[in-house]
Amino acid sequence: MIENRPGLNALAHLVLIIGVVVVALPVWVAFVASTHTATDFMSGTVPMWPGPHLVENYSRMLDAGVSTSGTPPVARMMFNSLVMALAIAIGKIAISILSAFAIVYFRFPLRGLAFWCIFVTLMLPVEVRIVPTFQVVAGLGLLNSYAGLSIPLIASATATFLFRQVFLTMPDELVEAARIDGAGPMKFFRDILLPLSRTNMAALFVILFIYGWNQYLWPLLVTTDSSYYTIVAGIKRMADAVDGLPQWHLVMATAVLAMIPPVAVVIGMQRLFVKGLVETEK
């Protein structure tokens, strides 16, 4: 578009600004709420500027948490979430890249069947198979453990497909050159395929980390021991105050804290992430 109409430009900016405000306002309100005392928000007028209690509220949440809601300190929950999100992201990438490697580069009996089995799991998200999955995890004694939190979420058809597409774009000559250079299948995988899929892995890592971090229903089901609570499930527990009002300032502080790691991952890996999504040259 090489049009140059000031009016159109202004309109476009207006729409974008409204969009940003709509998205950013709740986040801002959450942040403002987390810097006031509990009573400020119950007084009838919602403050729109940060108050003086920022350090106090956050340090209290990180160290002690809200004892009445039965949740551990936020630092503990963030650590649990981090372990779970990392395990899911890394586990998914590791498993799906290997299965994609098998599907693309090897001819084995029942390869078609294996492929379709993976394909079918696409139609079954966690929520659909949650009862049988819970049964299995409980039977294996994995309730209240990091393994129970992450392993059932690791298998991923989507990631397998993504890597399959990536591998299909690799020129055949590369495989042949490697064969002539004396690289066996696993050596080829390690020396050539892995480095060339680096940016795709990064892109996938960002998506999967956020997926893992935002898991809500599953952690709610498999954790009854508060030391394994994750932060996203924990926020809900805090908001459910049994007797008395929810301590919104503390809940919001937790919410703001819960936002930080995904944002950090996105910003930190932005360059690789974009490269992984747009790069085509192999």
Place this chain on the structure above:
Amino acid sequence: MASITLDNVGKVYPGGTRAIGDVSLDIADGEFIVLVGPSGCGKSTLLRMVAGLESITEGEVRIGDRVVNEIEPADRDIAMVFQNYALYPHMSVRQNLEYGLKNRRTPKAEINRRVEEAAGILQLAPYLDRKPRALSGGQRQRVAMGRAIVREPAAFLFDEPLSNLDAKLRVAMRLEIKELQRRLSTTSLYVTHDQLEAMTLADRLVVLNMGKVEQIGTPLDVYRKPASAFVAGFIGSPAMNLVPARAVPRLPGSAHAGLLGFRPEDLVIEPDGPIAMKITAVEELGAQRLVHGEVGGEPMTVTMSPQAELSDMVHMSLPAQALHRFDEKSGRRLD
């Protein structure tokens, strides 16, 4: 260094399609053989069968004294240069050159010696730490050749290595490949569809058509004495005129039924010559002029000097020794 022998080699795909039929070829140690033919003639498949990238379904391939039919490509002691270079994009030039040697557990000092030597030969020394994407097409091509050279293999296999280069660079690289092969005197098998490349590079040519060998011989032999009408039409530029004998009744040898072949440059302009051609198109090449026309309803081409005057008709004669005769059905040479 080694000879390569193909014994009745054939390739039938699982579906029953035949790609290669009964090819026999003895390549002497140090010889430069070019496989040439139109696309789809099976030349690349044949090369890949020697490399071990395609299975051999019939016959036997020997490198040196060893039957290699069932041997992995890495263990066949060959190195291959691919059309799109197939450099590892994430490795520097040096790592690209080293990779095959490292996989073979060559001692570090020996790897360094060979890489330095190859880089010297190919003038790659300033680029050793660059990634392939920072190199020009010609430089990438050199790296691909370097990767073959450092292996010090029994044979080089080239799969249309120059097709991705522009015309000028192609001519320069052609010379380089030729000199390099002279210098290393490594047995080489080279695939191309470009007959000019084939003529200039080859010690011996193998002309393939539809998976079958049409002719094996030195470039001049093939040019002067094509074994079939296909070879006659394929080797040489501009292509040889091939016309049914009845179209040119006044030529010597037109008595027999069959195809007559003669090169455009062998026709002599002569006001009362036996061939009268009606001119339909003219191509100016600078040094000469290609004149297209028809004789007795058959298309024909003749090269003329750019000074010659042009009219609608041109009369030509043909020396008897410039005439090739081919069987009309089989296309085989008759004599």
